[in-house]
Amino acid sequence: MRVVVVGANGGIGRCVVTEALARGHAVTAVVRRPEEYQGLAIRVERGDVLDPADMARVAADAEALVSAVGGGDGPGRGRLIEPAAHALVAGLRQLGDGAPRLLVVGSAGSLTTRTGACLWDDPTVTPRQLELMRAHGRALDYLRTVSDLDWTVLSPPQNLLPGERTGAYRTAADHLVATPDGLSTISLADFATALVDELEHPRHHGERFTCGY
Template identity: 85%
Template structure:
């Protein structure tokens, strides 16, 4: 499968690239500053996720586009998330029937906790994280209005941590997954495994799902 990974220089993006390459997919890393990408010896292209024309260019001829774009740094940390969702859709629509599948890395914020309320309503969520979570929530709300593209959002658990690839994880739809001791966590390599598994065996079309231990 030919896959473009937008935001390939971030922690999640790098793990997705590594996992997809290990399965012998043809991967193009799409980053804003290619000279700063110190990754594997793969195709690297400059691309701006906020520019629909750029999105169409890097997506053309590929079977899937993965957006692992982060929220940006500093004040207004979530400022990239919602406009990126709009630009991704606008760019893929330019390709018409040849548009590839879109898989977006989301946030845990809108997942429901055991109390039945979204995670972002928990008092323990710091303001900067809350801001990013709500931005991802607005992006998801927008994608749920899109009917003419094949899209999927994969929300991580509350904590994505460095660690080993075990290849083991659980799936859910809109419920935050936790371990018996109450932790909501997954290693970055296992998150990438779940994402590439979804690319290879599509099961969530036009919807969000989540994963965790």
């Protein structure tokens, strides 16, 4: 499968690239700093996720586009999330019937907890976390209005941490995946596994799902 990964410089993007390459997929990494992928047997493109024409260019020969665009660091770290969703949709629409499938890495913020409230309503969420969660929430709301593209959002659990790849995880729709003692977590490697599994065996079309242990 020809897979384009936008935001491949980030922690999630790198894990998705690694997982997809390990399974034999042809991967294009779209990054702001191409030099970070020097020496790897991978196609690297410099791309602007806020430019629809640029996204159409990098996705033109792909079967799937994965957006692992993060919020960056510092104040206003959620500012890219919603505009990026709009630009990706606009860019893929330029490709008409040849548009690839769109998989977007979301946030846990709008997932519901055992109390029935959204995670972003938890008083322990910091203002910086809330900013990013709300931005992802607006992007998801927008994607839910899109009916002419095949899109999926994968939200992580509450804690997305470094760790080994086990290949084991559970999924849910809009509810936070947690253990009986309330721990909601997954390793970056297993999150990437869940995402590439969805690429290979699509089950969630035009909807969000989540995963965790």
